[in-house]
Amino acid sequence: MRVTGLIKEVREQVKDWRRQGLSVGFVPTMGFLHEGHESLIARAAAENDKVVVSDFVNPIQFGEHEDLSTYPRDFNQDQRVCARAGADLIFHPEKEEMYAPDFSTYTEVENVSKGLCGKSRPTHFRGVCTVVSKLFHIVLPDRAYFGQKDAQQLAVIRRMVRDMDMDIEIVGCPIVREEDGLAKSSRNTYLNPEERTAALVLSKAVAQGEELIRNGERDAGVILAHMRNTIEAEPLAKIDYVELSDADSIEPLQKAEGRVLGAVAVFIGTTRLIDNFMIEV
Ligand code: PAF
Numbered sequence: 001m002r003v004t005g006l007i008k009e010v011r012e013q014v015k016d017w018r019r020q021g022l023s024v025g026f027v028p029t030m031g032f033l034h035e036g037h038e039s040l041i042a043r044a045a046a047e048n049d050k051v052v053v054s055d056f057v058n059p060i061q062f063g064e065h066e067d068l069s070t071y072p073r074d075f076n077q078d079q080r081v082c083a084r085a086g087a088d089l090i091f092h093p094e095k096e097e098m099y100a101p102d103f104s105t106y107t108e109v110e111n112v113s114k115g116l117c118g119k120s121r122p123t124h125f126r127g128v129c130t131v132v133s134k135l136f137h138i139v140l141p142d143r144a145y146f147g148q149k150d151a152q153q154l155a156v157i158r159r160m161v162r163d164m165d166m167d168i169e170i171v172g173c174p175i176v177r178e179e180d181g182l183a184k185s186s187r188n189t190y191l192n193p194e195e196r197t198a199a200l201v202l203s204k205a206v207a208q209g210e211e212l213i214r215n216g217e218r219d220a221g222v223i224l225a226h227m228r229n230t231i232e233a234e235p236l237a238k239i240d241y242v243e244l245s246d247a248d249s250i251e252p253l254q255k256a257e258g259r260v261l262g263a264v265a266v267f268i269g270t271t272r273l274i275d276n277f278m279i280e281v
Contacts, residue, residue, distance in 0.1 A: 001079070001082060001083045001087055001088060001089070001090065002088065002089045002090070003079065003089075003090045003092060004089070004090075004091060004092070005091070005092050005093045005094055005097060006093070006097065007093070007097060007138050010052065010089065010091050010138050010139060011138065013089055014050075014052070014139060014140060017049070017050050018140075022049035022050050023048045023049045023050070023142045023143075024048055024049070024050050024051070024052060024139065024140070024141045024142055024143075025044030025045070025047060025048030025050070025051045025052070025141060025142065025143045025144070025145065026044070026051070026052050026053075026054070026135070026136075026139045026141035026143070026144045026145070026168075027040045027041050027044050027051065027052070027053045027054075027087075027144070027145045028053075028054045028131075028132055028135050028144065028146075029053060029054060029055055029056075029078075030055070030056065030057045030058060030071065030186070031055040031056070031057060031073055031074070031075065031078050031092075031186075032071075032072040032073055032074055032077075032078070032186040032189075033055075033077070033078045033081040033082070034081075034176075034184045034185075034186065035176050035184055036147055036149060036175070036176040036183075036184040036185075037081065037085075037147075038081050038084070038085045039173060039174075039176050040145040040146070040147060040173050041053055041081070041082060041085035041086060041087050041145075042085045042086060043145055043171070043173055044086075044087075044143065044145045044171075045085060045086030045087070046086075047143060047171075048141075048142060048143060050088045050089070051086060051087045051088050051089075052087070052088065052089045052090075052091060052139050052141065053082050053087045053089070053090050053091070054090075054091040054092075054093075054135050054139070055075065055078050055082075055090055055091070055092045056091070056092065056093055056098065056131070057071050057073065058098075058127060058128070058131040059095060059099075059127075060099070060123075060126075060127035060130060060131065061123075061124050061125075061126075061127030061128045061131065062124075062127070063121055063122075063123060063124065066121075067187075067190075070190075071186070072186055072187075072189050075092065078090070091135075091138070091139070098131070098134065105130075106126050106129075106130045107126070107129040107130045107132075107133045107160060107164075108125075108126045108129060108130075109125060109129055109156045109159050109160050109163070111249065111250075112125075112152070112155050112156045112159045112248075112249060112250045113125035113126070113129075113152075113156050114250075115152075115243070115245060115250045115251070115252065116152045116241060116243060116245065116250060116263055116265070117152050117265060117274065118152070119241065120240055120241075120265070125152075125153070125156050128153055128156065128157075129156060129157070129160050132144075132157060132160070133160065133164070133166075136166055136168055141168055142168065142169065143168065143169040143170075143171055144157075144168050144169070144170055144171065145171045145173055146170065146171070146172055146173070147172075147173055147174075147175065147176075148172050148173060148174055148175050148276070148278060149175045149176075149183050149184075149185070149274070149275070149276070150274070151247065151261050151263060151276045151278060152250055152263070154170070154172050155247065155248055155249075155250055155261075157170055158170050158248070159248075175275075175276075177203065180200060180203075181200060181203035181204070181207070182196075182199055182200060182202070182203055183202070183203060183273075183274075183275045185273060185274075187271055187272070187273060188273075190270075190271040191268060191269070191271055192269075194236065195236055195268045195269045195271065198234050198235075198236035198237055198268050198269075199268045199271075199273055201230060201231045201233070201234040201237050201266065202231070202264055202266055202273055202274075202275040203275055204230055205227040205228075205230040205231050205242065205264055205275075206227075206262060206264060206275045206276060206277050207277070208226055208227055208230055209223050209224075209226070209227045209244075209262040209277060210262060210277040210279055212226060213256045213260065213262075213279055213281060214279070217256070218255050218256045218257065218281070219254075219255065219256075220244040220252075220253050220254050220255060220256060221254075223244060223256060223262070224242055224243070224244060227242050227262070227264065228242050231264065231266055236268055236269055237266050237267070237268055238266065238267040239264070239265075239266055239267075240265035240266060240267060240272060241263070241264065241265050242263075242264045243262075243263055243264075244256060244260060244261070244262050245260075245261045245263065246258060246259060246260070246261070247259035247260065247261040247278050256279075256281050257281050258280075258281060259278065259279075259280055260278070260279050260280075260281055261276055261277075261278050262276060262277045262278075262279075263275075263276040264276065
């Protein structure tokens, strides 16, 4: 497995693979890789001849008061995870390689970026789409792999790829959970033991919402009230949002119909966590 911080070297390597007729899968990450990332890399390795993983904490997707400076990093561990899961190349650039001092071009997806996380993180998806479109231009993959855990990010990326005619297949992959249900996230490391227990209200609320729909409930008000009650019963939890949305447009739903995304964002202490379920009704 090769590691480089240089755009030029990624381009040369991918061109060389292309000359040999090999397909390329791509997994963009911000590092501190866990089993969720590992499942994306393993899937990319199973479905492509070669796999590129980017490992870059993208500063422009963090808001002013967010956790950019404390975001967890462990590049040695990341290399072990990538090698184990079958990656062929890690792109691990410095900020200066990705952003010129006078960088001034952004990719913005309207509408889909506005609800859910977009409400409390108004510049987040602009930062995500800008870095992902740059990475797509650098790697030129056949397929790119994203976790369903960031369901709105997945919807935004799909819309960007469709609208900008990017010739890349976007593959959404299932949420990977801890044994007790907590969705894997690099931010789980911020939780102290008491908060770690409290954080289970997210997966509990999500499972409850999905169960209600499976049992025939369609009224979003009823479903959301149950989910909110579950979260509010936990003193360490503070709701950012609990919503039912269309999984593609991220428009709020009054009735659970179509491709339904039930999504929650909750502060556990100062750590903001997200979780969701997706169901076709
Ligand atoms: O999901 C993430 O880790 C990031 O948002 C991504 C897609 C790597 C862009 O920085």
